[in-house]
Amino acid sequence: MTALVELRDVTRSFPGPPEVQALKGANLSIDAGEYVSIVGPSGSGKSTMLNILGLLDRPTVGEYRLGGTPTSDLTEDQRAAVRAQAIGFVFQSFHLMSRRTVFDNVMMPMTYSGVPRAERARRAEDALDRVGLGHRRTFFPGTLSGGEKQRVAIARAVVSDPQLLLADEPTGSLDQRTSGEVMELFEDLNADGLTLVIITHDQAVAERAARSVRISDGRLSEVP
């Protein structure tokens, strides 16, 4: 079986001066259905990792295969189409649109991912029900708590039915109790078969994943 995510000797360097190598010869293979955390202190290359995995950035050297397809051959438009259909993002700062309702925020990705128009509203409702916020659909993000905002963002990330969910410090803006709730939600999604990669500096969050990969100074190492 081919791995869903496969990094082969991926290096990402940013021209200087001084030139910075954010990733140095990273190798990583993630199978479909896995729950992996990538943990490391700030400045270790976590964000670069997320950007490359999410097709928001390209490796300087090395190869990234997603679903067996080498991504270096894809044009910008093809990468956008893959992001729309196959990858979901969750960010630390939620990135909800403050002037749209919870429901409209969740509807938005489907305009890019090609979900048939007739299905969109139903899928947005399902996604909100799944994160337990069906009753907040007409609310604006400003009126929600941090935990609720992140759950809306998760609903938005899964509404297009992606194969890979990337979460960047998903609990970074939440208190301990709501962090726990959000992590439970991730575990539920993983149990339903969604491949999950969580990038975090929080050891406690990282440990909840089935598999943990440490990143330090741009190099990856499996945590036993």
Next chain:
Amino acid sequence: MKWRKKQRAAVADTGDLLRTVDRADRFSASDLVTEATSDIGSRPGRLVMTILGTVLGIGSLVATWGFAQTAAGQISSQFNQVASTQVSIEPETASFGENSGALGRIPWDAPERLERLAGVEGAALISEVSLAEGAAITSVPLNDPSAPSRSVPPVRAASAELLDVVGGEMQTGRMFDDGHDARGDRVAVLGSRVAEKLNIARVDSQPSIFIDGTAYAVIGIVGELQTHGDLRDAVILPTGTARHDLGLVAPGEAIVHIAVGAGPQIAEQAPLALASEDPESLKVRAPQAGSALGNAVQGDVNVIFLIVGAVSLLAGGLGIANVTLLSVTERTGEIGLRRALGATRRQIAAQFTVESIVIGVLGGLIGAALGVLAVVGVAAIQQWTAVVDPFVAIAGVVVGALVGWISGWYPARRASRIEPITALRAGG
């Protein structure tokens, strides 16, 4: 659209990663418009400031055009007051071999029908009445077959409003009224020259004239005439009398006194009001808006107004560009998010372009409406007839869209070049 073709190509090249997607379901034109317009009204205060420049620009252009058209009618009237306020309607004539005949017919109630039209201030019928061969008009009941034949003054049948319409005054006596007309009374009003020929100077004793031997009481003599000077030589009878006594079968001509500038409009509406089943059968003579001299004077005024309009429009365009640019900067996070969710650069550019086009159209709509209102308002105060070509208002909206499009170009380009990574970090 180009990007859809490219995205379909993407489906073929990326194996199992992508589902096959119906073209219509992926960021269609309606998705684009929804995404672009849903945030426009969210900050009403800013929206007002953004469109203000365009509103002023389009408003002054539309108003300039309207004032020019309105004033063209107005100025020409100052040079030629009467000619520009008179319209005449006659049946179209056609020749059939050696014969010629009227194609249409003016109804007897034409004045009432015409007076219902906006811009009409009065209407009257006037017809030539032909007398029997050898019939004479005299001031005494002579029947002398051996008398040398004298030229017979023309006889006209008219409705009571005639003098108001042609700008005439009575020299003495009075004009006949609707009552005389309705009853077919044998009364007549004389033109000043025909009165002289018939040796009638006073009408207080109601002298009679004899038309083909029948007596008609002269009740007035017409003096000054601003138009239709030929009436000075005519004997004028009520239409009803001419129909009854002299076999008048149809009115010859309807003359209409109109408001300044209403000529082109009345020329269009009058035939429909009089012969709706065949408006082509009537011939209308109406003053054209504007005269050479008037246009020359107006030309200078227009140039100044047009420059003012163009400058405001430029300012309006810069305003839209500025605010759209500001909004691109403010919404960096949103742009990054959209890119992460799968929007292409073109879709981002299209969204911001459509947004500024919509703002431009809004500005154009409001500007055009205000411009038209300004023309109508000034015309009402000055008691002019407002003339605004609907095309100008439509053009105002189109120009607004164009301004929005041009001003949105650079901000949209900037938005499309934002790197999602940078944007997502910046826009918390």
